[in-house]
Each structure stands twice: as C-alpha cells, then as structure tokens.
Amino acid sequence: MSLLNLASSLYATGGLGLASLATIYGFFAISCPVAPVVIRFLGTKWVIVAACCTYCVYIAMNFYPTYYTLIPAAVLLGMSIGPFWSAQGTHLTTSAMNLADITSETHEAVISRFNGVFFLFCLACQIPGNLVSSLVLFSGTNGTSNDTDLSFCGANNCGAVPAANSSGSDTPDQTTVYILFGTLLAWCTLSIPMAAFFMNPLPSYCPVLPAKRGALEQLKTTFTLALSPRMFLLIPLNIYNGLELGFAFGDFTKVYRFTDQAYISCTQGVQTIGFVMAAYGVGGGISALFLGIISKYTGRLPIFTAGFLSQVVLMTMMLFWDPYQGQLWHLYLMAVAWAFGGVLRESQLAAFVGVLFPKDQEPAFSNLRFWQAIAYSLAFGFSIPDFMCVSYMLRALLGILCLGMGLYYLLEWRIRHEKPVYKTVAQKERRTEEIQEKQDETGETELTSM
Structure with a gap:
C-alpha cells in the first residue's frame, strides 16, 4: 500500500505512475467476477499464496520501471487482487463461523470480531509506510511559507494551484529508493512461506454444496447474486466505500501530484502527509479492533449509524473548513475521523456480507470487491481533471452516502420482517x-x- 501511494510521485515522467495505478485498479475490477471460479478450484489458501507472489513481482519491477516492465506487472497484480480479497473474506468468514459453532456464539458476533482484528493489521500498514515516505523520501522539503496563498486549499481547490503555492519535493536519491524497494520486497517475500506453511486450507462452510462447482455455474451464481435484493441494496454503500477511500488517499492528501493540492500538502507541506496518514492508520486500526469487539453487544445497526453520522459531520466540516484559520491538529482530527467512519463500514460490511451469504461466500465477496474496485477507479479518475473541485466531490459523497444508508436501513427492515x-x-x-x-x-x- 505504501508503494502504491508513492507510485505516481516516483514515476511522474511520461505518466508511468498514473498508468500503472489505472492498470492495477482496472484489472482489479475485471478479476472480481471470475474470483469465485479461481477460489473454487485453488482454494482460499493457495489463492492467497499466489497473490502474494504477484505482489512481489510488481515490487521487483520497480527496480527497473518502464512501460515494458511495470505495466505487465500491474496487469498481473490487478488480476490477482480480485481473487485475493475475495479469498481473504471467504477464509476469514469460514474460520469465524467454525469457531462460532464450537463456542455457541452467534456467527455475526465472531465474524465482526475477526474482521476487527484483520483490519487492525491491515490499516496498521499505513503507519510504517507513511512514516518512511515522510522521513526518507521527502526529507528535503521545507513545508509552506508564511506568504503562501491558501485560498486554493481545502474545499476551494479546483485543480492545479499556482506554481508559487506548490510546496514541491526534492527528487529522492536513487539509492534511498532502492533501499525502500528492497525492504518492501523482503517483507513481501516473507509473506509467501508464512501463508504456504501456516495457513490451513479450509473447505466451504456449507457442507451440502459440491466441493467443485463448474466454472459456468460459478460465474452464473456470481452475476445472479448481484441482482438479489440483499446484495442489490448494498451496492450503493459498496460504491461509497470505494469513492471515500479514493478521496481519502487522493484529494485529501494529493500525494501523487504536488502541483494539485487540497488539504494536507497545501496548508502544511508535502512532508506532513506521511505523519497525518500514519494517524489515519492508528485511528483506523484501533477503531476496527474496538468495533469488532463491541458489535457482539450492540449489534450492527448502531455501529453503521454511528459511522454514517461521523462521516456526515466530517464532510460538512471539510466543506466549510477555513485554510487560513486551520491548524495542524485539525488535519490529524480529520484523518482519524475519516479512518473511524471508513473502517467501521469496511469491516462491518464485510462481516454483514458473510452473515447474509454463508452458502455463497465466494460470489458474495466477489460482488463486494467488484463495486468497491469500480468506485475506487472512478474516484481516482475524477481527481485527475483540473476542473473537478473538491467541494463538488464532497457533496457527491454526501449524496451517495445518504442513498446507501437509506437502502441499508431498508435492507435491515426487510430482514426483520421477511x-x-x-x-x-x-x-x-x-x-x-x-x-x-x-x-x-x-x-x-x-x-x-x-
């Protein structure tokens, strides 16, 4: 994740960084519908092992970044991400349901707790990755000056700010970049034997299903499930999840285009991005663990509602935030609040899907990741044009969030009365x-x- 955050900054010449990111997320969406077929034939364990290998290939290609090396590696990585995340959701949900049957707890309580622990570590990766980007790669920056024009910051940003406003960045030393790539590649390589030797292969939770479905039958199940009322009513909320993640890592930071800044780099300098987003990782990780534990006592409805209200308050504050009166702690608060709302829906929505579709976990998680991948790609694309104002994006996010939560409440009502x-x-x-x-x-x- 830290490498993807830096890709287009490191390879700005010729648009290689943007092209690699667009390729990854585009093929991520394409791979989601076929993910259940891959999982059924390989099993969740070996899909995860294979995906770890593709991550290593992509990192290794960064040592010699050209269109002939990085783009094919991005295609390979994108095609593996859909099966990878679907397998992760299936493996975690099946493990949780098996434990629930042993301990006589409800499936939903254990699945929520498992998702809380998983997303704790998933978001914790933001801490070392972003600290490295601030302390090493951008160590030569000096922040913003006192005479910087901040009228183009925050929700007022509608594209590239004036050149005098740019906080810029010194080009990182190539040796430093290679050390970063080597460290990331070492950790990625370690993940392969960890998954291969210590993960248990898990069969499908539903024992009445055949061990192997035909490929065409599995694809049919995936597309049919998307049209079922339970999954269909969750699609807008899934789309919002992808859009808000794209906004958080794109427009909030603008880490990949230093001449087009919005909140952090525009007001405090590009070297502050890593520290603020490290706070995002801390806040999100703690929230994921805490919510996974308390969901057993509160149920999912209060948790979803709390996330909804926190996001409405946050985006309203970001719309009216004055960059001239803003303080650094405001940005840290925004990052933590954004992480709280995001991880709340991400972890609890994954748990909810596992509970709703215990017999069709692979196609269910495939649908979940497909719509998020589409939305993430859209958010990434909409942040590129110079005419797209941040205020427009915030208002659009608010509208989609309200629509998604309205349909979620309708789904809860249907479940209670069906x-x-x-x-x-x-x-x-x-x-x-x-x-x-x-x-x-x-x-x-x-x-x-x-």
Missing part, C-alpha cells in the same frame, strides 16, 4: 427446532441481531 420459505413441511419443522435450540443456548438469533 419470512423464510421452506420447500417441505419437514424442512420447516427441522429448521424451527434448530432455531429453538440455538435460542435456548445463546438467547440470540443469528441474522436479525441488531
């Missing part, structure tokens, strides 16, 4: 007995716990 359909009377009686036994043991239901 009645199960059984093909036979015996099946209904057996399911009734199972539910009664579960309630006697835990005093809770699995899906409608809110």
Whole structure:
C-alpha cells in the first residue's frame, strides 16, 4: 500500500505512475467476477499464496520501471487482487463461523470480531509506510511559507494551484529508493512461506454444496447474486466505500501530484502527509479492533449509524473548513475521523456480507470487491481533471452516502420482517427446532441481531 501511494510521485515522467495505478485498479475490477471460479478450484489458501507472489513481482519491477516492465506487472497484480480479497473474506468468514459453532456464539458476533482484528493489521500498514515516505523520501522539503496563498486549499481547490503555492519535493536519491524497494520486497517475500506453511486450507462452510462447482455455474451464481435484493441494496454503500477511500488517499492528501493540492500538502507541506496518514492508520486500526469487539453487544445497526453520522459531520466540516484559520491538529482530527467512519463500514460490511451469504461466500465477496474496485477507479479518475473541485466531490459523497444508508436501513427492515420459505413441511419443522435450540443456548438469533 505504501508503494502504491508513492507510485505516481516516483514515476511522474511520461505518466508511468498514473498508468500503472489505472492498470492495477482496472484489472482489479475485471478479476472480481471470475474470483469465485479461481477460489473454487485453488482454494482460499493457495489463492492467497499466489497473490502474494504477484505482489512481489510488481515490487521487483520497480527496480527497473518502464512501460515494458511495470505495466505487465500491474496487469498481473490487478488480476490477482480480485481473487485475493475475495479469498481473504471467504477464509476469514469460514474460520469465524467454525469457531462460532464450537463456542455457541452467534456467527455475526465472531465474524465482526475477526474482521476487527484483520483490519487492525491491515490499516496498521499505513503507519510504517507513511512514516518512511515522510522521513526518507521527502526529507528535503521545507513545508509552506508564511506568504503562501491558501485560498486554493481545502474545499476551494479546483485543480492545479499556482506554481508559487506548490510546496514541491526534492527528487529522492536513487539509492534511498532502492533501499525502500528492497525492504518492501523482503517483507513481501516473507509473506509467501508464512501463508504456504501456516495457513490451513479450509473447505466451504456449507457442507451440502459440491466441493467443485463448474466454472459456468460459478460465474452464473456470481452475476445472479448481484441482482438479489440483499446484495442489490448494498451496492450503493459498496460504491461509497470505494469513492471515500479514493478521496481519502487522493484529494485529501494529493500525494501523487504536488502541483494539485487540497488539504494536507497545501496548508502544511508535502512532508506532513506521511505523519497525518500514519494517524489515519492508528485511528483506523484501533477503531476496527474496538468495533469488532463491541458489535457482539450492540449489534450492527448502531455501529453503521454511528459511522454514517461521523462521516456526515466530517464532510460538512471539510466543506466549510477555513485554510487560513486551520491548524495542524485539525488535519490529524480529520484523518482519524475519516479512518473511524471508513473502517467501521469496511469491516462491518464485510462481516454483514458473510452473515447474509454463508452458502455463497465466494460470489458474495466477489460482488463486494467488484463495486468497491469500480468506485475506487472512478474516484481516482475524477481527481485527475483540473476542473473537478473538491467541494463538488464532497457533496457527491454526501449524496451517495445518504442513498446507501437509506437502502441499508431498508435492507435491515426487510430482514426483520421477511419470512423464510421452506420447500417441505419437514424442512420447516427441522429448521424451527434448530432455531429453538440455538435460542435456548445463546438467547440470540443469528441474522436479525441488531
């Protein structure tokens, strides 16, 4: 993630950095529909191992960055990310459901806790990566001067700021860059034997399904699931997740184009980006772990609502934030608040999808990542044109968030009021007995716990 954040800054000449990022996220979206087929034939473990190898290939190609090396590596990486993230969600959800059956906890409580722990470490990678970018790669910058025109900062930013306003960056020494690449490649290489030797291969949680579905049948299930009411009502919220991540790592920081700055680099200098985004990682990691634990007691509805309200307050504040009166701690607060709302939906939405589709985890997580990948690509593309104002993006995000949460509340209402359909009377009686036994043991239901 730290390398992707720096790609277009390091390779600005000829647009190689932007081209590699666009290639990665474009093929990420393309790979999502076929992810269930790959997972069914390879299993979650070996999909993860193979994806780790493609990450290493992409990092290695950065030692000799050209269109002939970096773009093919970006295609390979993009095609592996869809199966990788779908396999991660399936593997984690299956592990959580197996543990829930042993401990007699509800599936939703354990899945939420597992997702909280996972996203704690996932977001923690922002800390070392961004600290490296600030302390090493941009050590030569001096921040903004007192006479800098800040009228183009914040929500007022509508493209490239005047040249006198640019905080710029010294070109990092090539040896320093190679040390960074070598460190990243070493960690990536270590992940391969870790996954290969210590991860247990997990079969599908639903024992009644065949071990191997045909490729065409699996693809049909993936596209059919996208049109089901439960998944369809979550699509706008999935899209918002991708858009807000694109905004957080694009317009909030503008780390990849130093002449087009919005909040952090425009007011405090480019060397501050890493420290502020490290705070993003700390806040997001702690929030993910905390929310994963308390969801057992609160249910998902209060957590989703808290995230919704925090994002509305945050974006409203960012719309009216005055760069001349702004302080550095304001930016740290924005980063932590953004991380809280983002990880809240990201972790809890993944847990919710696992609970909604226990028998179709692979196509469910494939759909989840597909819409997020599309939205992330759109956010990345919309931040490139000079005419796209930050205020327009914030208002669009607010509108999509309100739409997504409205449909989420509708889905919750449907779940609470829908009645199960059984093909036979015996099946209904057996399911009734199972539910009664579960309630006697835990005093809770699995899906409608809110």
